[in-house]
Amino acid sequence: MAMDSSYGDEFAVGCFLSIKTTLGDEFEGQIITFDKLSNILVLQEGSKTGPRRNIRLLKANYIKDFTLLGQAEDPLDHKKCYLDLASLQAREEAAIRQAELEAVRIGVGVTSEAQSVFDALSKTLPVHWDKTVIVVMNEVRVSSPYLPENVIGGTPAANDRVKKVLEFERKRLHARGPSQ
Amino acid sequence: MSLQQVVQPRPSANGFGRRRVEREMGSRLDSKPHSGKSNPNSFTIAGAPNGSKVGGYESPSRDWLIYLTTCLIGHHVEVQVKNGSSFSGIFHATNAEKDYGVILKMARLIKDGSFRGQKSLSESIGKPPSKTLIIPAKELVQIIAKGVPLSGDGLANGLQCEKRKDIMIDSLISHSHHVDVQRELERWTPVEDDLQLPELENIFDNPWNRNWDQFETNEALFGVKSTFDEELYTTKLERGPKMRELEREASRIAREIEGEETLDLHLAEERGFCFHEDFDIDEETRFSSVFRGVDDSGYEESEDTTLDSRNTETFGGSSGTVISRSFSDVARGRTDGAQASSSSLSMDEAQSSQSIASKDLHRLSSIDHAKQLTSDCVSKSGKSRMHENQFREQHGGKSYSTESTERKICRVGEETQTSKSEDIQSSLNVKKAVSDKVGLSPSATAFAPSSSVSSKGQENASLVGSSDSIGAGTIKAVNSRGRSGSSTSSTSEFVAAPSASSGPGLSPSSSVGSLSSEKSSLNPNAKEFKLNPNAKSFMPSQTPLRPPSPVSEGSFYFPANVSAVPHMHTVPVGIGIAPSFGHQPVIYNPQATPVQSPQPYVHPNGPLYGQQMILGHPRQVLYMPSYPQEMPYKGREF
Numbered sequence: 001m002a003m004d005s006s007y008g009d010e011f012a013v014g015c016f017l018s019i020k021t022t023l024g025d026e027f028e029g030q031i032i033t034f035d036k037l038s039n040i041l042v043l044q045e046g047s048k049t050g051p052r053r054n055i056r057l058l059k060a061n062y063i064k065d066f067t068l069l070g071q072a073e074d075p076l077d078h079k080k081c082y083l084d085l086a087s088l089q090a091r092e093e094a095a096i097r098q099a100e101l102e103a104v105r106i107g108v109g110v111t112s113e114a115q116s117v118f119d120a121l122s123k124t125l126p127v128h129w130d131k132t133v134i135v136v137m138n139e140v141r142v143s144s145p146y147l148p149e150n151v152i153g154g155t156p157a158a159n160d161r162v163k164k165v166l167e168f169e170r171k172r173l174h175a176r177g178p179s180q
Numbered sequence: 181m182s183l184q185q186v187v188q189p190r191p192s193a194n195g196f197g198r199r200r201v202e203r204e205m206g207s208r209l210d211s212k213p214h215s216g217k218s219n220p221n222s223f224t225i226a227g228a229p230n231g232s233k234v235g236g237y238e239s240p241s242r243d244w245l246i247y248l249t250t251c252l253i254g255h256h257v258e259v260q261v262k263n264g265s266s267f268s269g270i271f272h273a274t275n276a277e278k279d280y281g282v283i284l285k286m287a288r289l290i291k292d293g294s295f296r297g298q299k300s301l302s303e304s305i306g307k308p309p310s311k312t313l314i315i316p317a318k319e320l321v322q323i324i325a326k327g328v329p330l331s332g333d334g335l336a337n338g339l340q341c342e343k344r345k346d347i348m349i350d351s352l353i354s355h356s357h358h359v360d361v362q363r364e365l366e367r368w369t370p371v372e373d374d375l376q377l378p379e380l381e382n383i384f385d386n387p388w389n390r391n392w393d394q395f396e397t398n399e400a401l402f403g404v405k406s407t408f409d410e411e412l413y414t415t416k417l418e419r420g421p422k423m424r425e426l427e428r429e430a431s432r433i434a435r436e437i438e439g440e441e442t443l444d445l446h447l448a449e450e451r452g453f454c455f456h457e458d459f460d461i462d463e464e465t466r467f468s469s470v471f472r473g474v475d476d477s478g479y480e481e482s483e484d485t486t487l488d489s490r491n492t493e494t495f496g497g498s499s500g501t502v503i504s505r506s507f508s509d510v511a512r513g514r515t516d517g518a519q520a521s522s523s524s525l526s527m528d529e530a531q532s533s534q535s536i537a538s539k540d541l542h543r544l545s546s547i548d549h550a551k552q553l554t555s556d557c558v559s560k561s562g563k564s565r566m567h568e569n570q571f572r573e574q575h576g577g578k579s580y581s582t583e584s585t586e587r588k589i590c591r592v593g594e595e596t597q598t599s600k601s602e603d604i605q606s607s608l609n610v611k612k613a614v615s616d617k618v619g620l621s622p623s624a625t626a627f628a629p630s631s632s633v634s635s636k637g638q639e640n641a642s643l644v645g646s647s648d649s650i651g652a653g654t655i656k657a658v659n660s661r662g663r664s665g666s667s668t669s670s671t672s673e674f675v676a677a678p679s680a681s682s683g684p685g686l687s688p689s690s691s692v693g694s695l696s697s698e699k700s701s702l703n704p705n706a707k708e709f710k711l712n713p714n715a716k717s718f719m720p721s722q723t724p725l726r727p728p729s730p731v732s733e734g735s736f737y738f739p740a741n742v743s744a745v746p747h748m749h750t751v752p753v754g755i756g757i758a759p760s761f762g763h764q765p766v767i768y769n770p771q772a773t774p775v776q777s778p779q780p781y782v783h784p785n786g787p788l789y790g791q792q793m794i795l796g797h798p799r800q801v802l803y804m805p806s807y808p809q810e811m812p813y814k815g816r817e818f
Contacts, residue, residue, distance in 0.1 A: 042248055055252075057249075059321055062321050062322070083247070088253045091255070092253055092254030096285055103308055
């Protein structure tokens with residue numbers, strides 16, 4: 001199998017395999033490369049759609065079973081392979097920034113229901129978390145269990161508005177059903 | 181499970197994250213570890229690594245692994261570990277020396293494979309992502325990444341994408357990553373009934389026909405009550421028995437106005453009149469908004485000749501308007517700096533000027549002579565003006581002749597009054613000369629299709645001081661200069677041109693009409709300014725009227741023989757412009773206040789210079805508009 005891959009896979013670049021892992025995953029892919037040292041097999045999944053591919057790095061020792069489906073040529077064009085480290089760095093920084101922004105939106109230790117309420121409110125109102133309390137427009141606070149009764153604070157107008165939006169969003173969430 | 185969440189990555193996991201900074205693009209990957217690891221991984225990843233064994237752990241496949249791994253940096257990946265859990269995060273680094281360990285940033289557990297984690301994954305979502313997550317090689321099972329640009333062009337595109345993301349374009353901001361996944365999306369299929377779509381046809385119906393009231397909806401949904409009160413923005417309508425009559429009257433007037441014959445092509449077009457038979461009129465004339473001289477406010481043609489002749493004789497054809505405008509600016513500035521700023525070209529001008537004028541009247545109380553003369557003159561001119569206006573209304577235009585008479589009367593008064601100061605005298609002369617030119621301002625006002633401009637012209641004329649031209653216009657400027665109060669009053673009279681003369685009925689020009697109604701509360705004796713529709717329009721002359729550089733910055737010339745002049749001495753011909761704006765004092769006192777930035781007034785200066793040229797005086801002789809601050813006023817020789 002993959003164990004005796006000392007020489008086998010080196011020549012098998014481009015082969016289509018169907019693999020089952022020990023953890024229960026099943027997938028198909030085309031071999032891009034295989035590294036003996038670390039025992040990692042790199043596969044390309046899906047149809048080749050331009051320069052962007054779905055790849056999977058799999059530790060070969062977790063392969064339970066595999067089947068050779070066919071053979072094709074190397075999916076990578078060697079001539080076009082080069083790296084722009086600066087752009088990679090930029091990409092990473094951008095991604096991290098983005099992730100941080102999103103992280104703020106997640107309430108810590110709140111139920112997913114609370115999180116959905118938060119997300120729904122954030123569509124039209126400026127909201128942020130204060131522990132487990134949703135703070136809207138910096139003045140109105142909505143605490144667990146995030147029902148219209150729990151809307152406190154702010155000017156009467158703002159308070160009413162938040163209540164309304166909350167009711168509305170809750171109805172919508174219920175209408176969707178518990179298919180979260 | 182020994183997953184560690186630490187802030188600092190372990191020394192052994194130096195990986196590419198640290199080293200990538202030093203790597204040159206697409207060249208040798210130099211893996212000198214910072215942490216002092218002894219095993220350099222020097223891989224060449226460029227072009228075809230096939231067969232390029234540099235030694236050590238080199239092998240083409242290894243190279244490729246490194247290459248692909250590097251491609252993953254910054255990408256969102258999912259990492260599965262031995263116990264079945266999956267983490268999602270941003271690929272940061274790998275330690276690929278012997279085995280393959282991974283470092284993720286902002287990682288979150290998305291699937292918990294461990295026994296105790298099975299029950300409530302939902303709660304784990306409530307945890308913040310870990311800044312850095314290290315997954316040792318032993319735990320790693322697989323890494324899944326989607327949409328990874330593997331080749332060069334992919335990278336290039338990726339870079340662009342990233343850059344765009346950085347810029348935070350609207351679509352990016354609004355795109356929510358928290359897509360509502362709860363909905364089952366179904367493909368829309370048109371239902372037979374919908375094909376009619378009756379509502380779409382009515383989409384442009386009048387608001388009262390539509391079935392949807394946005395305010396009601398808003399109130400129902402969000403409890404937002406509309407607090408719109410129409411009467412805050414418009415005159416309250418008295419609804420009552422009288423209403424009908426008033427309505428009728430109003431529509432009658434409206435019909436009259438709209439049905440008026442007009443010489444103005446645009447108005448004619450609007451009102452539906454077939455315009456002239458000669459279809460030579462091109463599109464530009466028909467539809468352009470550039471005013472070309474046809475003005476329509478009910479005056480007869482007869483005025484044309486008189487004015488034209490006057491025009492040519494004084495101006496030789498140009499810059500009249502501009503000068504007037506500048507004069508008015510100055511005038512206004514002089515009188516009341518604060519007010520000056522308001523409304524250049526608005527109907528309010530007349531009003532403000534009127535009020536200013538009246539104010540000035542008060543201010544001038546100190547000047548006894550002036551006052552007396554003024555009042556005399558005023559009354560005379562006032563009355564005559566009244567008559568004049570009425571006359572004008574009825575006969576459409578003979579007033580000009582009367583006007584000139586009046587002016588003369590006023591001038592006489594002024595002259596007497598100013599005999600005190602020789603300077604004033606001389607200035608008067610000069611002013612007269614200039615005023616002659618400016619005199620045509622009323623006609624010149626035809627330049628701009630708003631009566632306000634004409635009123636300005638009026639004021640300008642007065643500014644000049646010599647009631648010669650347009651006694652009426654005398655303006656406040658003159659007042660401020662301590663000029664004859666007569667000027668002032670005449671101005672006010674003229675400008676106010678109140679409804680007294682025009683009356684509530686249809687006024688020759690609708691614009692003027694509105695003006696009259698406004699004025700009614702002010703000076704009842706004041707005369708309303710009537711726009712002269714046949715006035716010669718402004719034609720910019722070819723001569724360079726603008727000085728290449730603004731005069732403003734202290735480019736004045738102080739004539740040697742100028743001595744300290746009493747403040748009564750004023751209005752340098754050219755001025756009217758900007759600098760006066762800065763001056764607040766009732767009596768023109770150049771030392772009193774600093775000059776405001778004359779920038780806005782550079783242009784008016786331009787034609788002025790032209791004007792001066794006509795006068796025969798080079799710039800140097802005349803007072804330069806802008807005073808630098810603190811500069812003592814040395815007076816001007818005129």
